[in-house]
Amino acid sequence: MQAYFWWWIVAAVLVGVELTSGTFYLLVYGLAAGAAGVAAWLGVGLVGQLLTAGVIAALGTLALRHWKRSTDHPESSVQDMDIGQPVKVESWQDGRGQVKYRGALWDAEAESAAVDSAQPLLIRAVKGNTLVLGN
Numbered sequence: 001m002q003a004y005f006w007w008w009i010v011a012a013v014l015v016g017v018e019l020t021s022g023t024f025y026l027l028v029y030g031l032a033a034g035a036a037g038v039a040a041w042l043g044v045g046l047v048g049q050l051l052t053a054g055v056i057a058a059l060g061t062l063a064l065r066h067w068k069r070s071t072d073h074p075e076s077s078v079q080d081m082d083i084g085q086p087v088k089v090e091s092w093q094d095g096r097g098q099v100k101y102r103g104a105l106w107d108a109e110a111e112s113a114a115v116d117s118a119q120p121l122l123i124r125a126v127k128g129n130t131l132v133l134g135n
Helices: 003-021 025-041 046-071 074-082
Strands: 086-093 096-101 104-110 121-127 130-134
Touching (some): 086 104, 086 121
């Protein structure tokens, strides 16, 4: 069996497994293996095939990591949706307490000493699982 068939089989397996994972990394490696298969089909030696696969895999991985870092920040968008939302005070003492928000009890702390718990409280920030509240 020719070398390019092996590369294309590896590429097909990697792309097939990628369809179940959704990470895109195996897709990059599958494309690299496919490119190495094309290089083998064109008559490039084994070293050239390995270099082709390695370079495409490395560049694809770097590009994918850059893309994921620039687009993947779900925690900040979820927290941003909470900012400005009103909460119901369940218990409050000395700038700390528990509030009801989204059907659950949350730990909360005052944004500053001037926060009046008798007035309506709004979420100003989220620190972990603690809501920072202000008037």
